Amino acid sequence: xxxxxxxxxxxxxxxxxxxxxxxxxxxxxxxxxxxxxxxxxxxxxxxxxxxxxxxxxxxxxxxxxxxxxxxxxxxxxxxxxxxxxxxxxxxxxxxxxxxxxxxxxxxxxxxxxxxxxxxxxxxxxxxxxxxxxxxxxxxxxxxx
Numbered sequence: 001x002x003x004x005x006x007x008x009x010x011x012x013x014x015x016x017x018x019x020x021x022x023x024x025x026x027x028x029x030x031x032x033x034x035x036x037x038x039x040x041x042x043x044x045x046x047x048x049x050x051x052x053x054x055x056x057x058x059x060x061x062x063x064x065x066x067x068x069x070x071x072x073x074x075x076x077x078x079x080x081x082x083x084x085x086x087x088x089x090x091x092x093x094x095x096x097x098x099x100x101x102x103x104x105x106x107x108x109x110x111x112x113x114x115x116x117x118x119x120x121x122x123x124x125x126x127x128x129x130x131x132x133x134x135x136x137x138x139x140x141x142x143x144x
Contacts, residue, residue, distance in 0.1 A: 013096050020089075028064045032057040052077055052123035055138030073141035077122050 032038040043051035055075035062071035063079070072079050087102065095101035126136035135141050 009096060013093060017093065024060075024064070027057060027061045030061075032061055050123070050126045050137055052119045052126075054126075058138065070142060074138050076136070077119065 026037070030037055038057055041051055041054045043049060044054050053075070056078040059071040059074035059078040060082070062068075062074060063082070068079070091101035091104065122136070125133045128134070
Protein backbone atom coordinates (compact mmCIF):
# COMPACT_ATOMS: atom_id res chain seq x y z
CA UNK A 1 0.00 0.00 0.00
CA UNK A 2 2.88 2.39 0.71
CA UNK A 3 4.42 1.93 -2.75
CA UNK A 4 1.43 3.32 -4.75
CA UNK A 5 1.34 6.36 -2.44
CA UNK A 6 5.05 6.95 -3.01
CA UNK A 7 4.54 6.74 -6.78
CA UNK A 8 1.64 9.18 -6.55
CA UNK A 9 3.76 11.63 -4.52
CA UNK A 10 6.55 11.34 -7.09
CA UNK A 11 4.11 12.10 -9.91
CA UNK A 12 2.86 15.16 -8.03
CA UNK A 13 6.45 16.22 -7.37
CA UNK A 14 7.29 15.87 -11.05
CA UNK A 15 4.18 17.88 -12.02
CA UNK A 16 5.02 20.59 -9.48
CA UNK A 17 8.63 20.73 -10.71
CA UNK A 18 7.53 21.09 -14.33
CA UNK A 19 4.99 23.77 -13.34
CA UNK A 20 7.67 25.59 -11.34
CA UNK A 21 10.10 25.61 -14.25
CA UNK A 22 7.33 26.76 -16.57
CA UNK A 23 6.57 29.60 -14.16
CA UNK A 24 10.22 30.64 -14.07
CA UNK A 25 10.37 30.59 -17.88
CA UNK A 26 7.23 32.75 -18.04
CA UNK A 27 8.77 35.16 -15.55
CA UNK A 28 11.94 35.28 -17.64
CA UNK A 29 10.16 36.28 -20.83
CA UNK A 30 7.09 38.18 -19.62
CA UNK A 31 7.26 41.18 -17.30
CA UNK A 32 4.55 40.81 -14.63
CA UNK A 33 4.24 44.60 -14.47
CA UNK A 34 3.20 44.98 -18.13
CA UNK A 35 2.29 41.63 -19.68
CA UNK A 36 -1.15 41.09 -18.16
CA UNK A 37 -0.77 37.29 -18.02
CA UNK A 38 -0.10 37.22 -14.29
CA UNK A 39 -3.00 37.81 -11.90
CA UNK A 40 -2.89 40.81 -9.57
CA UNK A 41 -2.37 40.35 -5.85
CA UNK A 42 -5.81 39.55 -4.43
CA UNK A 43 -5.08 41.45 -1.19
CA UNK A 44 -4.07 44.60 -3.04
CA UNK A 45 -6.90 44.22 -5.54
CA UNK A 46 -9.56 43.90 -2.82
CA UNK A 47 -8.19 46.23 -0.14
CA UNK A 48 -5.66 48.54 -1.78
CA UNK A 49 -3.08 47.44 0.79
CA UNK A 50 0.24 45.82 -0.04
CA UNK A 51 0.65 42.34 1.37
CA UNK A 52 4.16 41.10 2.31
CA UNK A 53 4.35 39.33 -1.05
CA UNK A 54 3.24 42.22 -3.26
CA UNK A 55 5.90 42.82 -5.90
CA UNK A 56 7.41 39.33 -5.55
CA UNK A 57 6.78 38.30 -9.16
CA UNK A 58 8.23 41.57 -10.39
CA UNK A 59 11.22 41.11 -8.05
CA UNK A 60 11.88 37.59 -9.33
CA UNK A 61 11.55 38.82 -12.92
CA UNK A 62 14.16 41.49 -12.20
CA UNK A 63 16.45 38.95 -10.50
CA UNK A 64 16.22 36.68 -13.54
CA UNK A 65 17.45 39.64 -15.59
CA UNK A 66 20.27 40.38 -13.15
CA UNK A 67 18.81 43.65 -11.87
CA UNK A 68 19.26 43.40 -8.10
CA UNK A 69 18.46 47.08 -7.47
CA UNK A 70 15.06 46.88 -9.20
CA UNK A 71 14.30 43.55 -7.52
CA UNK A 72 15.09 45.08 -4.12
CA UNK A 73 12.82 48.03 -4.92
CA UNK A 74 9.93 45.71 -5.78
CA UNK A 75 10.13 43.51 -2.68
CA UNK A 76 13.22 43.40 -0.45
CA UNK A 77 11.75 40.58 1.63
CA UNK A 78 11.57 38.36 -1.45
CA UNK A 79 15.18 39.12 -2.35
CA UNK A 80 16.30 38.18 1.16
CA UNK A 81 14.15 35.05 1.58
CA UNK A 82 14.28 33.60 -1.97
CA UNK A 83 17.63 31.78 -1.52
CA UNK A 84 16.36 30.09 1.66
CA UNK A 85 13.04 29.15 0.08
CA UNK A 86 14.81 27.76 -2.99
CA UNK A 87 17.18 25.71 -0.83
CA UNK A 88 14.26 24.26 1.12
CA UNK A 89 12.29 23.39 -2.03
CA UNK A 90 15.28 21.71 -3.68
CA UNK A 91 16.06 19.80 -0.47
CA UNK A 92 12.45 18.58 -0.16
CA UNK A 93 12.40 17.47 -3.78
CA UNK A 94 15.69 15.60 -3.40
CA UNK A 95 14.47 13.97 -0.20
CA UNK A 96 11.36 12.71 -1.97
CA UNK A 97 13.17 11.69 -5.13
CA UNK A 98 16.34 10.04 -3.86
CA UNK A 99 15.62 9.62 -0.16
CA UNK A 100 18.26 12.13 0.95
CA UNK A 101 17.93 15.91 0.91
CA UNK A 102 20.42 18.69 1.36
CA UNK A 103 21.93 19.29 4.80
CA UNK A 104 19.35 20.86 7.09
CA UNK A 105 20.55 23.29 9.73
CA UNK A 106 18.69 23.18 13.01
CA UNK A 107 16.42 26.19 13.42
CA UNK A 108 14.89 26.69 16.85
CA UNK A 109 11.16 27.43 17.02
CA UNK A 110 11.89 30.93 18.31
CA UNK A 111 13.50 31.91 14.99
CA UNK A 112 10.65 30.46 12.96
CA UNK A 113 8.18 32.51 15.02
CA UNK A 114 10.43 35.57 14.70
CA UNK A 115 10.39 35.17 10.92
CA UNK A 116 6.60 35.02 10.97
CA UNK A 117 6.46 38.20 13.06
CA UNK A 118 8.96 39.91 10.74
CA UNK A 119 6.83 39.05 7.70
CA UNK A 120 3.70 40.46 9.36
CA UNK A 121 5.56 43.61 10.46
CA UNK A 122 6.93 44.06 6.93
CA UNK A 123 3.38 43.84 5.59
CA UNK A 124 2.22 46.50 8.04
CA UNK A 125 5.23 48.80 7.58
CA UNK A 126 4.98 48.89 3.77
CA UNK A 127 1.46 50.30 4.07
CA UNK A 128 2.33 53.15 6.46
CA UNK A 129 2.13 56.51 4.69
CA UNK A 130 5.12 57.82 6.64
CA UNK A 131 8.67 58.37 5.54
CA UNK A 132 10.78 56.09 5.31
CA UNK A 133 8.16 53.31 5.36
CA UNK A 134 6.68 54.58 2.10
CA UNK A 135 9.85 53.32 0.39
CA UNK A 136 8.70 49.75 1.10
CA UNK A 137 5.80 50.00 -1.36
CA UNK A 138 6.58 47.97 -4.52
CA UNK A 139 8.72 50.05 -6.87
CA UNK A 140 8.86 53.14 -4.63
CA UNK A 141 12.65 52.97 -4.26
CA UNK A 142 13.04 53.19 -8.04
CA UNK A 143 11.90 56.80 -7.91
CA UNK A 144 14.52 58.06 -5.45
